[in-house]
Amino acid sequence: MVEAWYMDESADDQRKPHRLEPDRPVGLEQLRQLGVFYWKLDADKYENDPELEKIRKERNYSWTDIITISKDKLPNYEEKIKMFYEEHLHLDDEIRYILDGSGYFDVRDKEDKWIRIFMEKGDMITLPAGIYHRFTLDEKNYVKAMRLFVGEPVWTAYNRPADHFDARGQYVKFLAQTA
Template structure:
């Protein structure tokens, strides 16, 4: 399962862990309260894994591809690394499954503090639409990940500030009115309908 902690404010190399001293861990339940969900799967059998197939069916993750982030594999590597690390949000959930290597997703909590989520082989994560986040490699400088989408992929990042987007407003409403409820694309509309 993913491991997470609150980040320090250091400007040193983004690929370092950036843990507070003493460390301030964040557990999976706290992540779920932000709408972040995670699974631990068998990455070696991703092509035939029934658990992954079941998750994809339940969540309607019908589209996927595989990306390798490494200087020898990704065109425009340096530019892409900078783009990935810009604080941004998406209008759809972001779903990533680490097939090899490792890296960090950073997400903002309700108080606008950074939480760093360490992901390694076998970790799968869903970041809810509207959450401010960013991604960086760790010091291994390599990750191979499956990207999943509900429907056709939309790659557009909206750099902060982007609070005016409906996806951001919905997430804020849900976090403020139902902090204990794990969010998903399906639950968003149900909870919002209850508050309409």
């Protein structure tokens, strides 16, 4: 099961857990209220998993690829790690399925506080269009993930501030409705 918590404000290594003291865990329902959805799947059978196919069909995830993020597999590794950790949003949902390794997705809550979501093998997450977020590896420095898209992939990240986009406005309106 996925684990999430409110982050501290420390400037230490981004790959550390950054838990508040005392710990403030975040449950799946609180993530759902932010538009973040989670599934636990069997990553060992991702190529022929009926559960994954069902989710893809229901949510119209028609395009996939696989990315490996590690020093020896990803060109321009250091530059990419910095880019992934810049606070940004996308105009489409971001869907990631962890096939191996682990890392963190950080998302902003309704009060603009960071929530850290620990992702490991078998975890699949959907971040809604317009949510400010970022990604980093944990201290193992390795993740292999499937990226899923509705239609053709769009790779554009818009660093904060990006409040002028319709996707951000729609997301803010969604948050107001779930309050």
